[in-house]
Amino acid sequence: MNPKKIASLAALSALILAACAAPPAAAPAQPAQPAQPAEQQPAAPGKKFAGVTVNAITFSGPQIAEPMQRRGKEFSEMTGATINVVTVPFADLYQKILNDFATGTNSFDVIVFAPQWMVDYIEPGYLEDLTDRVKADSDLQWDDIGLFFRDFSATYNGRIYTIPLDGDFQMVYYRTDIAKELGLQPPKTWDDYIAFAKAVSEKKLTTDDGKPVYGSCIAKKKAAQSYWMITSVASAFIQSQGTGQGAFFDLETFKPLYNNEAFARALEVYKETTQFGPPDEINLDVGDTRGLWTAGQCALTIDWGDIGTLAIEEGSKAKDKTGAVILPGSKQVLDRKTGKLVDCTPELCPHAIDGVNHAPFAAFGGWSGAINKASKPEVKDAAFAYLSYMNQPAQSNVDVTIGKTGFNPYRVSQFKNLDNWLKAGMSEQAAKDYLGAIEASLNSPNMVLDLRIPQNQYYQGIVLDGAIAKFLAGEQDLAATMKEIEDGWEQKTEELGRDKQLAAYRSTLGVQK
């Protein structure tokens, strides 16, 4: 082992102790589910990958892990490879993978993770360049994968590092039956969203079993998904000139765009929605809001594509009552020169529809699979074949219609062909509605890309999330919240190097549709 590796190993073992300060060590605090092998298939002799073991890691879903295990079994039977799927809590996944790579432990050959983190894995050289393998694999039908996912989820600096398994961006879901009953239109702007939520709330509707129906349910829990939700609201106010403009930092100075009238308005909207939500909304994560949705207790929600398929699952009270639309927009946007919120003009909002600037947010980017560069060649071959198998239309076109997989559509064929959706139990209208909203988001030239710069976890998960949590809890006002975000981001940028961060940010925004 070289001295660098020894130093890394020693440093990481020490920091675990440091995080605990005094013995005994602090227990992992998230839903503590220790990594454990999920499925092991005996190797079958005579097959292509007989005797090869592929260790994969992802989060302890059951979403994402479920199709990996199920497809892993099928892959084992076909090829003889052994697929071990190890799962860890989502909050630990990023760090767990990084520790494994950095210490040279290399226990995992395949990682299925958020492509948003890929820069932290690619820069140190931990991931295998898959460009040539992808080109050589016609079964993948690479061109059938949405351009956005090929670019954002799979590619870094022009090279392919991941195989997309999921398509993620946020949309607004509404209850079609309630909208009809109250004579409401699906929200086009955030003001419409609030009006819709308010109307439902004032009506004091209840479900068949007497439970209240809330005007809006948004996952606002601290250290969960809240920072994506606020970004979904803020995007339309901040970005109007197309994807390349970016919605987090100024492209020249790398100064944060989160301390101005536009973000202030987004914060106001975000907080106002709380009035129409469940009483404990600021302690709900997406698991909770999805449960409320399928229980028929929400009239509006912001979520990834999962709601569409969960709504048709057995026991759902929102079946055939779930409509989806592109994230609401705004008629006012940020003037970056003045920091003021100004009315949209054709110059300022070139992509506006009926004067409304929409900026769908590609939050998270969709679960994607990558291969450890340090794995043995035969293991890499098997690992790629496994990822390819899951991605191929024959498998993925079915998996994206099943709610428990957590996979959302990302292939063109998944939008064109309604058969699988109808087979899964969606009505034709619901399928068209759902896929239409996804397509509208995907086709938007003003899509907001999620932050993909070194240590984006700190920028979003610590600074942004922490400030929003304090704002929602009433611990600080709007101005203090924006200042805290700006100061926190600036501090981290100074630490990591402004030029380097700016270059990484510009590089990610080079993606154009």
Next chain:
Amino acid sequence: MATITSSASIPAARARISRSERLAPAVFILPAVLVVLFISIFPLILSLFLSLSRLRFQAGGLEVQFVGLDNYRKLLLGNEQKVLFGVLGEPSLFGWAILACVAASLGLVIYRTARRQSVGAIIGRLLASVVLLGLTYLIAATLFAPEGRPGTLVVTMLYVAVGITLQYLIGLGLALLCAQPLPGRRFFRVVFLLPMMITPVGVGYLFRMLADTNKGPLEPLWIALGMQDFAWSNNAWGARVAVMIGDIWQWTPFMFIVLLAAIEAQEVEPVEAAIVDGAGSFDIFRHITLPAILPVSTTLILIRMIEAFKIIDLPNILTNGGPGTATETLTLYAYRIWRALDIGGSAAIAYILLFLVTFIAMLYVRTLRNRLGTT
């Protein structure tokens, strides 16, 4: 000649034996010492170094950049100061009263020390008094100030103080009950121990479900109480109380079982003598049982206190430290930023916690030693 040779070799043999006897303890102890050094001291020193560094993953390994006290500066004076210390406000009358009481007590201690002790002891007491007064001010300006808001430091101390006090009192009460010759006491001994057997994460989820007024198992009860629209997690004190109830529920059995053993191990004769002399139950408890279990109690509280400072599972599962920073503890905060790769910052928080625990534990032990010494 043979005799001469033999008599000459005896002192040499004795010398060899005595040398090996002298070395034997060291040789036997050395491996254990090395193991302790390796698994405890070495990481402690290395983590101190990490708290003075910034780590970055890069091609081929880890880049460690020495940044001096910058991580501590960020926490104590920089952007993260509000998370650590909270927002300080003007203490209320009650807050000032507490501060005045503590200041007066410390003044008295220093006065007494100055009259009887050496210069070194006086300096030590002065330093300890300054730190203690600072912590008291922090508590008064955050917990007992209308405009104040406690940070992770005070929240952690609150959990420790309230949690341990109630755990001890409830544990003692249960132990006294189970020490009585009551029917079914064996059954209750086992029942009272059960919470301790559940993992903290399990306890976290259990309390999360119980506190859910909308869909938890206690929903009918909440509705009957008219609390279906109440969300304990929206309210800072509601969330803190929920965390404390969970912690008390889980750790009271530990206090209970140790105190029960101590009560049952006390000598019977003084109790019998007191009964013959006509002493009441309360007098027996106050003058015989309590002094008998005092050594065990002090050790028990010390162990729980050190452990309680590291509370992480319950606030993390119940609220993720929210609403805002209301339930966030030092360990949870360190863990959160460690996950986001701020390893140096996380180590710095861990060291602040280490200093705090050491200071309070030493203060507790010294105060107790003086008290026990005088009695």
